[in-house]
Amino acid sequence: MVLPGIVTNITNFGAFVDIGVKDSGLVHVSQMADKFVRNPMEVVSLGQQVMVRVLEIDYSRKRVALSMKGV
Numbered sequence: 001m002v003l004p005g006i007v008t009n010i011t012n013f014g015a016f017v018d019i020g021v022k023d024s025g026l027v028h029v030s031q032m033a034d035k036f037v038r039n040p041m042e043v044v045s046l047g048q049q050v051m052v053r054v055l056e057i058d059y060s061r062k063r064v065a066l067s068m069k070g071v
Contacts, residue, residue, distance in 0.1 A: 001053070001054045002051055002052070002053050002054075002071055003019045003020070003051070003052055003053075003054065004019075004049060004050070004051055004052075005017035005018055005019040005020075005025070005049070005050055005051075005052050005066075006018050006047060006048070006049055006050075007044045007045065007046055007047060007048045007050060008024050008046070009024070009046075010040050010041055010044060010045075010046060011040070012029075012039075012040070013028060013029055013040075014026050014027050014028040014029045014031070014032070014040055015027050015032070015040050015043075015044050017050060017052055017066055019052065019054075019064070019066070021064065022062075023062050023063070023064065024064075025052065025054070025063075025064035025065065025066040026063065026064070026065060026066060027044075027050075027052060027066045027067065027068055028065070031055070031065075031066065031067040031068060031069055032044070032068050032069075033068065033069065034069055034070070043068075050068060051068070051071045052066040052067065052068055052071060053066065053067045053068075053069075053070075053071050054066060055067050
């Protein structure tokens, strides 16, 4: 499923994106682009609107894994 979202936080390991559910989803640094990304701030900025693909939903740990590759 491909959804629009807004970047709410950027960390060393990726970016959290609000996709309209209770908890923000995580785009891991390895899922940000088709090329190697050293720093997530090279690809996204706070408040930026992005399109993401849902990779996995872990209900027990309340986590949503997202990807920006090929979207």
